Amino acid sequence: xxxxxxxxxxxxxxxxxxxxxxxxxxxxxxxxxxxxxxxxxxxxxxxxxxxxxxxxxxxxxxxxxxxxxxxxxxxxxxxxxxxxxxxxxxxxxxxxxxxxxxxxxxxxxxxxxxxxxxxxxxxxxxxxxxxxxxxxxxxxxxxxxxxxxxxxxxxxxxxxxxxxxxxxxxxxxxxxxxxxxxxxxxxxxxxxxxxxxxxxxxxxxxxxxxxxxxxxxxxxxxxxxxxx
Numbered sequence: 338x339x340x341x342x343x344x345x346x347x348x349x350x351x352x353x354x355x356x357x358x359x360x361x362x363x364x365x366x367x368x369x370x371x372x373x374x375x376x377x378x379x380x381x382x383x384x385x386x387x388x389x390x391x392x393x394x395x396x397x398x399x400x401x402x403x404x405x406x407x408x409x410x411x412x413x414x415x416x417x418x419x420x421x422x423x424x425x426x427x428x429x430x431x432x433x434x435x436x437x438x439x440x441x442x443x444x445x446x447x448x449x450x451x452x453x454x455x456x457x458x459x460x461x462x463x464x465x466x467x468x469x470x471x472x473x474x475x476x477x478x479x480x481x482x483x484x485x486x487x488x489x490x491x492x493x494x495x496x497x498x499x500x501x502x503x504x505x506x507x508x509x510x511x512x513x514x515x516x517x518x519x520x521x522x523x524x525x526x527x528x529x530x531x532x533x534x535x536x537x538x539x540x541x542x543x544x545x546x547x548x549x550x551x552x553x554x555x556x557x558x559x560x561x562x563x564x565x
Contacts, residue, residue, distance in 0.1 A: 345399035349488045352395060357508050364511040370453050374462055377453075381469055385477045392484050406483050407541035420543040423534055424550025431527045432555060439519035452515060457556075457563040466556045475549025482509075482532060483541060502532045527551070 371377045396403060456462070482505060489501035510525020535544040 343492070345395075345401075346488060346492055348398055349395040350492060352391070353485055353488065357504060360508050360511055364514045370456070370515075372455070374456050374459065374465075377456055378465060378469070381473055385473045388477055388481055392480065395484075405487060406480055407539060409541070413542055416540045416543040417546050420540075420546025421550050423543070424547045425554070427527065427530060427547060428551045428554045431523055431530065432551065435526065436519060436523045439522055443518040443522075451559070451563070454559075454563045457559045460560060460564045463556065463560055466560075467553060470552030470556050471549045474552040475545045475547075479531070479535075479541070479545045479548050482528070483535060483544070486532065486535070498536070502529065502536070506532060 371380060392406075393403070396405070457466075485501050485505050486498055489497035491497075493500070506525050506529040509528035510521045510523075513524040514521040531544055531547055534547055535541075
């Protein structure tokens with residue numbers, strides 16, 4: 338049911354805040370990785386479908402349009418190129434340099450023992466992994482980030498925007514706490530940086546490409562480390 342005025346917007350905010358509280362209290366218990374690759378893929382697909390479905394439902398309740406999330410083909414070549422460059426730089430700075438630094442700050446926290454390593458042992462799975470990185474990481478996760486940022490900004494202007502940026506980045510990091518403290522911190526910082534890149538030009542395509550490129554590079558690196 339569509340709601341008029343701010344009622345639908347506040348429902349969206351309530352849902353997001355409730356989700357954040359849930360993630361805080363389940364950060365160490367809600368990230369069990371399936372033993373088989375097929376079960377893992379099914380889990381990812383279901384989560385991403387649920388995420389997109391929730392966004393569409395909340396937009397409908399608000400009486401808002403999908404176009405509010407900024408999906409457009411305007412200057413797409415320029416946005417794709419800048420997103421690719423940002424993605425490479427971000428991967429090197431955060432996933433390589435910062436992760437190495439944090440590993441020395443949090444020695445022995447388990448960050449070196451990737452609990453998902455067994456999912457990268459069969460090189461034939463790399464194509465499915467790349468789809469997960471591009472669609473699940475780049476597309477779905479960044480649409481989710483943009484939805485959160487724009488809803489809080491719509492309700493509370495710039496204060497809401499930066500509140501959502503900080504909180505969503507913390508939650509993004511907590512989602513990787515099972516990989517160790519250093520991974521959680523570097524992931525949270527990467528979420529913060531990607532949010533700032535989006536705010537800089539409000540280009541949905543650019544930030545989707547940024548995230549997709551960083552995921553692709555991480556996936557390739559994981560297969561180089563863990564494949565048979």
